[in-house]
Amino acid sequence: MRYSGLRVLAEGLRGNRGWRPAWRKPAPRPGYDAIIIGGGGHGLATAYYLARNHGLTNVAVLEKGWLGGGNIGRNTTIVRANYFLPGNSEFYSFSLKLWEGMERELNYNVMHSQRGLINLFHSDGQRDAFARRGNMMRAQGDDAVLLDREGVRRMLPRLDYEQARFPIYGGLYHPRGGTARHDAVAWGYARAADARGVDLIENCEVTGIDIRDGRVKGVQTTRGAIWAPKVGIVVAGRSSQVAAMAGMRLPIESHVLQAFVTEGLKPALDHVVSFGMGHFYISQSDKGGLVFGGDLDFYASYAARGNLPMVEHVMEAGMTLMPMIGRAKVLRSWGGIMDMSPDGSPVIDRTGVEGLYVNCGWNYGGFKAVPASGWSMAHLMATGQPWHDAAHFRLDRFRTGRGLMDEEGTGAQHNLH
Amino acid sequence: MRIPCPCCGWRDRREFTYYGHETFLHRPAPDAGAEAWDDYLHNRENPAGPTRDLWYHDPCGSWVVVARDTVTHAVAGGEGLA
Numbered sequence: 001m002r003y004s005g006l007r008v009l010a011e012g013l014r015g016n017r018g019w020r021p022a023w024r025k026p027a028p029r030p031g032y033d034a035i036i037i038g039g040g041g042h043g044l045a046t047a048y049y050l051a052r053n054h055g056l057t058n059v060a061v062l063e064k065g066w067l068g069g070g071n072i073g074r075n076t077t078i079v080r081a082n083y084f085l086p087g088n089s090e091f092y093s094f095s096l097k098l099w100e101g102m103e104r105e106l107n108y109n110v111m112h113s114q115r116g117l118i119n120l121f122h123s124d125g126q127r128d129a130f131a132r133r134g135n136m137m138r139a140q141g142d143d144a145v146l147l148d149r150e151g152v153r154r155m156l157p158r159l160d161y162e163q164a165r166f167p168i169y170g171g172l173y174h175p176r177g178g179t180a181r182h183d184a185v186a187w188g189y190a191r192a193a194d195a196r197g198v199d200l201i202e203n204c205e206v207t208g209i210d211i212r213d214g215r216v217k218g219v220q221t222t223r224g225a226i227w228a229p230k231v232g233i234v235v236a237g238r239s240s241q242v243a244a245m246a247g248m249r250l251p252i253e254s255h256v257l258q259a260f261v262t263e264g265l266k267p268a269l270d271h272v273v274s275f276g277m278g279h280f281y282i283s284q285s286d287k288g289g290l291v292f293g294g295d296l297d298f299y300a301s302y303a304a305r306g307n308l309p310m311v312e313h314v315m316e317a318g319m320t321l322m323p324m325i326g327r328a329k330v331l332r333s334w335g336g337i338m339d340m341s342p343d344g345s346p347v348i349d350r351t352g353v354e355g356l357y358v359n360c361g362w363n364y365g366g367f368k369a370v371p372a373s374g375w376s377m378a379h380l381m382a383t384g385q386p387w388h389d390a391a392h393f394r395l396d397r398f399r400t401g402r403g404l405m406d407e408e409g410t411g412a413q414h415n416l417h
Numbered sequence: 418m419r420i421p422c423p424c425c426g427w428r429d430r431r432e433f434t435y436y437g438h439e440t441f442l443h444r445p446a447p448d449a450g451a452e453a454w455d456d457y458l459h460n461r462e463n464p465a466g467p468t469r470d471l472w473y474h475d476p477c478g479s480w481v482v483v484a485r486d487t488v489t490h491a492v493a494g495g496e497g498l499a
């Protein structure tokens with residue numbers, strides 16, 4: 001069933017009785033050409049591009065819960081291509097281009113809104129660093145504009161420009177940055193993958209990975225054994241547990257990141273804004289809620305909920321930047337489990353086991369990566385070769401020290417990202 | 418979340434800085450080779466459940482090995498490091 005404005009109108013007139021479920025609910029078959037473990041954004045996109053780009057349609061996505069119940073449905077929905085280092089820069093640039101064609105590609109409204117992203121800076125040193133980043137973005141072919149204080153004030157009149165502690169010096173404006181409806185991205189890829197024949201199997205937890213003579217043979221699940229010559233591990237915060245089923249130890253530590261949303265307000269903030277002092281970023285959803293977040297809670301956690309000190313810190317940073325939000329009531333807060341890598345950059349690579357591939361290490365920034373990660377993972381699984389824009393995402397970079405991508409320049413160590 | 422410090426007793430999490438899994442206590446010999454150092458610096462068991470990790474109590478400067486659960490956030494106890 002194709003979705004369109006006309007269809008919405010026609011269904012509205014007919015009492016919306018014609019809609020059908022967006023994807024089937026198949027029982028697992030005994031085997032597939034490829035299995036994707038994990039039905040988050042990255043897993044669903046991988047399955048879709050396996051079918052679309054490589055004609056591999058005998059594919060299953062195995063999800064232990066329901067599709068989109070992980071980080072894909074918990075993030076603050078920021079989509080941008082403002083990375084600095086070679087390896088990351090071309091990858092996120094490619095990803096943003098896929099975002100720009102996504103709705104047509106999937107025939108699904110993901111509410112991708114390129115409302116522009118403004119990263120504020122508060123000192124001369126920060127300005128220099130952001131000017132340099134902006135130049136790197138432009139060198140990559142993306143867009144970046146350095147705004148002075150008045151330029152920021154024109155676009156963001158509701159920030160506090162008076163305070164002396166963290167004065168706003170200006171901002172790096174990335175016009176093509178923005179937001180998208182996170183759940184819709186999962187649903188859109190799910191529906192489009194299903195339409196190409198991919199089996200999406202929910203409530204199916206992978207409990208073991210079968211390996212013989214160094215080759216993957218399939219997986220054990222709560223719904224029985226399923227064989228496949230190719231298996232991709234795409235489970236974000238649970239990467240360590242699933243990789244351990246194949247005898248691997250990954251360079252991943254799982255941490256909780258929180259986010260918050262207020263009651264709906266009238267339009268108050270047209271762009272995505274990040275505060276350069278104290279980690280804080282904010283945007284306004286189409287429903288009017290202010291969506292914001294800050295740092296990790298900063299200790300290993302699988303609790304999917306955070307602690308109060310970080311709640312307090314985020315609220316303080318928000319009040320410092322934009323005192324008007326103090327009047328809004330926070331409706332909800334939640335947490336997601338982030339797969340943190342030592343250098344803050346991801347992994348899309350083969351493993352020591354033939355036919356077994358791993359996609360992890362998205363830290364707190366994997367939502368914007370969904371299309372390019374799926375594309376690159378599918379390319380790797382189908383051809384055995386890395387996609388060129390993702391060729392730096394190697395697992396062995398930590399051991400060799402070659403090709404580390406430490407955007408923050410803090411060192412490739414777990415507790416620093 | 419409250420964490421036990423050997424000097425100061427149970428204190429609020431805000432007073433502590435997290436360092437990471439207790440793996441950091443098992444530093445390999447300088448010539449142990451790339452695999453051992455990779456394991457020490459980067460690779461982690463990353464358990465979902467009971468874990469032991471290192472925290473630093475900022476006010477008194479004690480290092481604490483904390484036994485806690487990464488799923489429930491329950492803290493079972495802690496030992497000071499000499």
Ligand SMILES: Cc1cc2nc3c(=O)[nH]c(=O)nc-3n(C[C@H](O)[C@H](O)[C@H](O)COP(=O)(O)OP(=O)(O)OC[C@H]3O[C@@H](n4cnc5c(N)ncnc54)[C@H](O)[C@@H]3O)c2cc1C
Pocket residue numbers: 037038039040041042043062063064065066067068069070071072073074075076077078079204205206207234235236237238242257258259293334335336337338362363364365366367368369
């Ligand atoms: C609060 C918050 C804010 C964020 N903000 C942003 C942002 O603004 N911009 C941005 O780019 N990124 C952001 N992120 C990061 C982004 O959401 C993640 O990096 C990304 O969603 C991770 O990939 P995924 O969608 O595939 O993960 P998930 O949706 O977590 O998918 C993994 C799936 O694997 C399943 N699984 C796990 N184990 C098994 C098993 N044994 N068997 C079967 N299935 C299994 C899980 O149930 C889950 O559904 C944010 C994250 C959080 C938590």
Ligand SMILES: [Zn+2]
Pocket residue numbers: 422423424425426474476477478479
């Ligand atoms: Zn103490």
